Amino acid sequence: MPAGHRHYLMCPPTHFTVSYEINPWMDRSTPVDTALATAQWERLRDTYLDLGHTVETIEPVPGLPDMVYAANGATVVDGLVYSARFTHPERAAEGPAYLKWFADHGYVTHLAEHVNEGEGDLLTVGGRVLAGTGFRTDRAAHAEAAALWGREVVTLDLVDPRFYHLDTALVVLRGTDGAPDTDVAYYPPAFSPAAQERLRDLYPDALLAGEEDAVVLGLNAVSDGTHVVLNPRATHLAGALRERGYETLGVDTSELLRGGGGAKCCTLTIRHAPDPDGAP
Ligand code: ARG
Numbered sequence: 001m002p003a004g005h006r007h008y009l010m011c012p013p014t015h016f017t018v019s020y021e022i023n024p025w026m027d028r029s030t031p032v033d034t035a036l037a038t039a040q041w042e043r044l045r046d047t048y049l050d051l052g053h054t055v056e057t058i059e060p061v062p063g064l065p066d067m068v069y070a071a072n073g074a075t076v077v078d079g080l081v082y083s084a085r086f087t088h089p090e091r092a093a094e095g096p097a098y099l100k101w102f103a104d105h106g107y108v109t110h111l112a113e114h115v116n117e118g119e120g121d122l123l124t125v126g127g128r129v130l131a132g133t134g135f136r137t138d139r140a141a142h143a144e145a146a147a148l149w150g151r152e153v154v155t156l157d158l159v160d161p162r163f164y165h166l167d168t169a170l171v172v173l174r175g176t177d178g179a180p181d182t183d184v185a186y187y188p189p190a191f192s193p194a195a196q197e198r199l200r201d202l203y204p205d206a207l208l209a210g211e212e213d214a215v216v217l218g219l220n221a222v223s224d225g226t227h228v229v230l231n232p233r234a235t236h237l238a239g240a241l242r243e244r245g246y247e248t249l250g251v252d253t254s255e256l257l258r259g260g261g262g263a264k265c266c267t268l269t270i271r272h273a274p275d276p277d278g279a280p
Pocket of ligand 1: 260
């Protein structure tokens with residue numbers, strides 16, 4: 001696979017709606033415009049295709065409105081699929097639905113024992129995995145994932161309910177496997193003091209995002225190491241990324257934000273083994 005090429009799995013928002021509230025972004029009182037959500041989702045998919053990436057889709061299941069947030073469906077590192085196990089019963093059936101897709105497509109799968117919400121809380125950067133906890137993923141899952149992949153897993157405590165998944169507060173910009181040139185951006189106040197210190201130690205040159213970009217979920221972005229797809233309202237962040245040499249692509253996912261997710265939430269990265277390029 002050429003360097004920089006990515007393999008994504010996405011789920012169309014056919015059944016997307018806000019029928020329950022499990023994060024502070026969700027509000028049942030305003031109806032969701034499914035047609036608009038679909039148009040925005042298609043634009044996101046087409047952006048990846050235009051960049052030359054591979055996008056596969058999973059069949060959406062009626063009654064699972066949050067299934068559009070594919071990043072939560074599993075975590076795939078070195079071709080090994082670690083299944084999701086959801087905190088809330090409303091999303092429980094998504095775990096088996098995604099796991100079945102991977103099993104049907106010939107992947108080696110591992111059924112998780114502990115609660116974890118996929119790439120929402122497990123982000124690969126270089127040889128290590130950054131793992132969020134505090135709202136959704138159980139810290140016991142961090143150890144389970146470390147054993148499965150044989151990788152260092154760094155636990156980071158999240159403290160602000162608006163940033164309930166790690167991928168709402170931190171984006172992996174570059175993460176070539178085993179090489180030192182990793183790059184991340186994050187919003188420090190979303191993390192406990194100890195986690196902030198850990199991040200400072202690990203990534204002294206990280207890009208620190210401000211509140212105005214964080215509150216539009218600007219950090220819920222997707223990077224292929226060169227291009228960063230993000231909310232066009234995250235203007236400060238986009239400027240800072242361009243200064244660092246990234247090409248930014250604004251894709252409006254405002255209707256999907258109604259469920260508490262942005263571009264990254266809708267995008268699951270399939271990392272194959274061996275992974276010469278270390279897809280972030
Ligand atoms: N409504 C979903 C939830 O609260 C949104 C998930 C967003 N996904 C993400 N990767 N942060 O579970």
